[in-house]
Amino acid sequence: MEKNRFDMGDIDIAWCPGCGNFRILQTVQETLEKMGKAPEEVVFVSGIGQAAKTPHYMKSHFFNGLHGRALPAATAIKAANPGLTVIAESGDGDMYGEGGNHLIHTMRRNPNITNIVHNNMVYGLTKGQASPTSRLGMVTPVQVHGVFEEPFNPMAMAIAMNASFVARAFSGHPEQTGEIIRQAIEHKGYALVDVFQPCVSFNKMNTLKWFADNTWYVDGSYNPTDRAEAFKTVTAEGKFALGVLYVNERRIPFEENLPAYKRSNTPLYMRSPDREKLAELIATRK
Amino acid sequence: MINDVTIVLGGQAGQGIQTIEFILARVLKRSGYHVFSTKEYMSRIRGGQNTITLRAADRPVSALTRHIDILLPLDPGILEHVADRMTVDTVILGDAEALSLDRAVLDAPISRIAREAGGKIYESTAAVGVLAGILEADQTILRDYLRVYFRGKKPKVIDQNCAAADLGYAAGRKLCEDGSLSYSIARDEKTADRILVNGAEAVALGAIAGGCNFISSYPMSPSTGVLTFLASHDDTFDIVAEQAEDEIAAVNMAVAAWYAGARAMATTSGGGLALMGEGISLAGVLETPLVIHLAQRPGPGTGLPTRTEQGDLELALYAGHGEFPRVIYAPGTIEEAFLLSARAFNTAARCQVPVFVLTDQYTMDTYYDIPEFELEAISVEKHIVETNAGYQRYRLTEDGVSPRGVPGYGSGLIAADSDEHDEDGHITESMTVRNAQVDKRLGKMELIMKDPVPPVLTGPEDFRVLLVGWGSTCQPIREGLERSGRTDTAHLHFPQVYPLPHQAQGYLEQAEKVIVVENNATAQFGKLLILHGGREPDGAILKYDGLPFTVEELADAITEID
Numbered sequence: 001m002e003k004n005r006f007d008m009g010d011i012d013i014a015w016c017p018g019c020g021n022f023r024i025l026q027t028v029q030e031t032l033e034k035m036g037k038a039p040e041e042v043v044f045v046s047g048i049g050q051a052a053k054t055p056h057y058m059k060s061h062f063f064n065g066l067h068g069r070a071l072p073a074a075t076a077i078k079a080a081n082p083g084l085t086v087i088a089e090s091g092d093g094d095m096y097g098e099g100g101n102h103l104i105h106t107m108r109r110n111p112n113i114t115n116i117v118h119n120n121m122v123y124g125l126t127k128g129q130a131s132p133t134s135r136l137g138m139v140t141p142v143q144v145h146g147v148f149e150e151p152f153n154p155m156a157m158a159i160a161m162n163a164s165f166v167a168r169a170f171s172g173h174p175e176q177t178g179e180i181i182r183q184a185i186e187h188k189g190y191a192l193v194d195v196f197q198p199c200v201s202f203n204k205m206n207t208l209k210w211f212a213d214n215t216w217y218v219d220g221s222y223n224p225t226d227r228a229e230a231f232k233t234v235t236a237e238g239k240f241a242l243g244v245l246y247v248n249e250r251r252i253p254f255e256e257n258l259p260a261y262k263r264s265n266t267p268l269y270m271r272s273p274d275r276e277k278l279a280e281l282i283a284t285r286k
Numbered sequence: 287m288i289n290d291v292t293i294v295l296g297g298q299a300g301q302g303i304q305t306i307e308f309i310l311a312r313v314l315k316r317s318g319y320h321v322f323s324t325k326e327y328m329s330r331i332r333g334g335q336n337t338i339t340l341r342a343a344d345r346p347v348s349a350l351t352r353h354i355d356i357l358l359p360l361d362p363g364i365l366e367h368v369a370d371r372m373t374v375d376t377v378i379l380g381d382a383e384a385l386s387l388d389r390a391v392l393d394a395p396i397s398r399i400a401r402e403a404g405g406k407i408y409e410s411t412a413a414v415g416v417l418a419g420i421l422e423a424d425q426t427i428l429r430d431y432l433r434v435y436f437r438g439k440k441p442k443v444i445d446q447n448c449a450a451a452d453l454g455y456a457a458g459r460k461l462c463e464d465g466s467l468s469y470s471i472a473r474d475e476k477t478a479d480r481i482l483v484n485g486a487e488a489v490a491l492g493a494i495a496g497g498c499n500f501i502s503s504y505p506m507s508p509s510t511g512v513l514t515f516l517a518s519h520d521d522t523f524d525i526v527a528e529q530a531e532d533e534i535a536a537v538n539m540a541v542a543a544w545y546a547g548a549r550a551m552a553t554t555s556g557g558g559l560a561l562m563g564e565g566i567s568l569a570g571v572l573e574t575p576l577v578i579h580l581a582q583r584p585g586p587g588t589g590l591p592t593r594t595e596q597g598d599l600e601l602a603l604y605a606g607h608g609e610f611p612r613v614i615y616a617p618g619t620i621e622e623a624f625l626l627s628a629r630a631f632n633t634a635a636r637c638q639v640p641v642f643v644l645t646d647q648y649t650m651d652t653y654y655d656i657p658e659f660e661l662e663a664i665s666v667e668k669h670i671v672e673t674n675a676g677y678q679r680y681r682l683t684e685d686g687v688s689p690r691g692v693p694g695y696g697s698g699l700i701a702a703d704s705d706e707h708d709e710d711g712h713i714t715e716s717m718t719v720r721n722a723q724v725d726k727r728l729g730k731m732e733l734i735m736k737d738p739v740p741p742v743l744t745g746p747e748d749f750r751v752l753l754v755g756w757g758s759t760c761q762p763i764r765e766g767l768e769r770s771g772r773t774d775t776a777h778l779h780f781p782q783v784y785p786l787p788h789q790a791q792g793y794l795e796q797a798e799k800v801i802v803v804e805n806n807a808t809a810q811f812g813k814l815l816i817l818h819g820g821r822e823p824d825g826a827i828l829k830y831d832g833l834p835f836t837v838e839e840l841a842d843a844i845t846e847i848d
């Protein structure tokens with residue numbers, strides 16, 4: 001088999017054996033390769049956490065910034081150079097906890113980026129505290145009496161915010177996950193892909209088997225452009241729906257609304273200020 | 287004969303003092319007078335007491351005076367508000383009847399004139415006319431300017447504004463001819479070509495000149511003017527201007543924009559900067575350039591939102607965890623605000639460090655006529671390299687600066703990592719690599735130190751007493767020192783406060799007495815002098831009530847130094 005261009009080769013990886021991150025990493029690499037993307041045109045943006053280390057294991061540009069802050073960074077990178085394929089990838093604690101405010105506003109802005117969230121329903125790197133998506137009753141060293149706060153529902157919030165692409169996948173199903181991620185990257189606008197993933201070290205409640213048993217796929221009869229239906233699907237009691245759950249193709253991506261790109265798509269690094277116009281502007285102050 | 291007149295316009299928010307000042311300042315300048323203007327206002331949209339101080343003189347004036355020659359109160363409450371600025375010579379001008387004060391008012395029938403011209407809405411223009419008449423501004427220039435100012439309005443409205451100004455002008459002249467008032471300011475034909483730009487505009491224009499093409503910020507007084515200015519010119523200069531959801535997003539956007547090749551800035555005030563702390567530290571470890579404009583207002587907490595202070599020098603100095611170099615500029619003049627804002631982008635790009643432009647409310651809201659900015663003196667230094675396969679973002683180099691590539695320019699991959707990293711930009715916990723990267727980052731300080739903005743000395747070179755200031759105290763100290771008449775005292779102004787420029791050393795050693803002058807309560811720059819200049823100040827002139835220093839109070843304080 002031809003070597004994947006996004007593959008780093010033999011490197012030391014800081015994940016636990018059996019971690020769902022491995023599968024997601026591989027799926028993303030294969031998807032990009034299949035799509036014909038080159039490492040030089042892709043920027044991975046992440047926060048901090050075990051999932052957020054993903055870009056280090058991927059041959060591409062990357063911006064591994066602060067815990068919770070991947071989305072504003074990814075938005076800015078896309079706005080500074082719209083020709084780049086920008087993928088923001090981090091954990092559920094990072095994206096839904098520390099970065100919650102940015103999540104809301106990135107959905108409003110709708111930059112043409114893909115947001116992959118490794119959702120293991122727990123804080124991995126900091127050793128097992130509850131995350132915003134932890135299920136009720138999960139006992140942790142901090143939530144000693146069990147989680148009693150309502151779990152965050154990223155799908156419902158995204159649909160409520162009219163996010164332009166909302167999907168859920170499961171690391172245990174690489175083929176379907178790859179297809180969902182491909183659609184997300186191809187989508188023009190902000191695309192959220194929440195990927196269920198087991199944490200073998202700290203989440204004994206939501207295991208690989210648990211995810212397999214508690215999920216189902218929407219099929220061809222499902223209409224992802226029906227917002228009310230989508231909202232109903234993601235808020236229904238019981239098993240979690242997987243697949244592309246909501247799509248709104250009518251929203252204009254952030255960068256396309258920016259006056260800086262009305263005349264040309266030249267990235268900002270190639271530009272220089274128009275001195276003549278600056279001199280004219282200054283002269284109006286006489 | 288008075289050749290330097292201080293006019294104070296006072297009123298409630300929404301009463302129109304801003305319109306009066308805006309038109310009058312421009313008409314006076316075009317008529318050959320040098321002008322200065324600043325404002326102080328309450329944190330509310332309507333009501334309250336707000337004043338604008340306007341100076342008109344026969345020579346360039348650039349600092350706030352305490353005394354008032356002419357007070358135009360649109361609201362009786364203003365008298366108490368400015369009580370400590372009134373002297374026996376202060377003339378209160380206005381509608382004697384409407385104001386009904388127990389002090390003598392020189393009657394300028396503004397409301398009657400407005401009514402005659404067509405209605406109450408012409409009161410502001412009538413007031414402009416009266417003041418222009420008193421100062422004998424050029425009436426043709428006044429009429430022409432009104433036509434420009436009100437362009438787009440119905441012809442009838444424009445004509446009635448001109449009529450109000452004419453009637454006001456005549457009334458103003460009459461007050462002078464009656465002998466009630468007499469001012470004589472010699473005209474300087476050079477003022478016509480000079481520009482009126484306030485601090486906020488100077489910072490924004492300087493940023494554009496320095497190649498700024500990205501601003502992400504969250505509104506906060508008094509820093510917002512820079513954001514609105516850049517946003518309102520985004521299509522002319524192809525600037526990406528985004529109102530972020532908070533200051534955390536703002537700074538992270540700015541850092542990432544630089545990573546992708548933009549030249550980005552965030553503008554904020556103290557509370558916002560506090561939120562940006564982690565992002566500033568991020569720029570430190572990623573070694574991305576970053577420009578932050580910090581317009582100070584009094585804290586702690588929400589403090590006095592619309593007032594001025596120099597209380598955040600130490601915040602700018604220490605914001606962000608960990609150890610990494612930074613540069614802090616503190617413009618003291620409008621020209622410096624322009625030049626240093628432009629320079630901030632080049633310094634940030636050259637040294638790959640966060641650069642602060644530290645201003646305050648007083649700077650933002652102050653303007654005076656200055657020569658047109660010289661754009662030729664400014665170049666946009668990108669400091670970007672085309673990369674090859676095998677490119678290392680954090681390659682160890684002699685001066686600590688690793689050539690900066692950006693995604694998409696060349697075949698290299700650009701790895702930026704907030705963890706401690708190796709030369710490739712990948713996470714490491716090797717202590718050897720850690721030491722090498724820390725040394726590399728801190729090593730850039732030497733590069734920064736090589737090319738500082740030197741302090742500026744005014745006054746006698748054989749001084750005994752040295753007044754030390756930074757940022758917006760520059761002009762009031764200069765004029766205060768001049769007025770004090772002291773010949774043994776000089777003033778050293780620092781447009782760059784950190785790192786302390788090496789040129790300061792000789793001056794500090796020569797001084798028998800160093801007195802710091804600061805718009806804060808704890809002499810923050812004085813502390814920096816002890817730490818980095820090895821010189822303990824011998825005294826401090828401090829002010830922290832939320833208002834800027836006036837020329838008179840500084841002249842008094844300087845006179846008292848023994």
Ligand SMILES: Cc1ncc(C[n+]2csc(CCOP(=O)(O)OP(=O)(O)O)c2C)c(N)n1
Nearest residue numbers: 048049050051067091092093094123124125
């Ligand atoms: C400002 C800040 N607060 C806290 C942390 C510590 N921290 C690092 S990762 C993390 C949470 C990780 O959980 P998640 O995002 O779900 O990722 P995972 O490790 O499970 O993949 C926390 C709290 C940090 N790095 N920065």
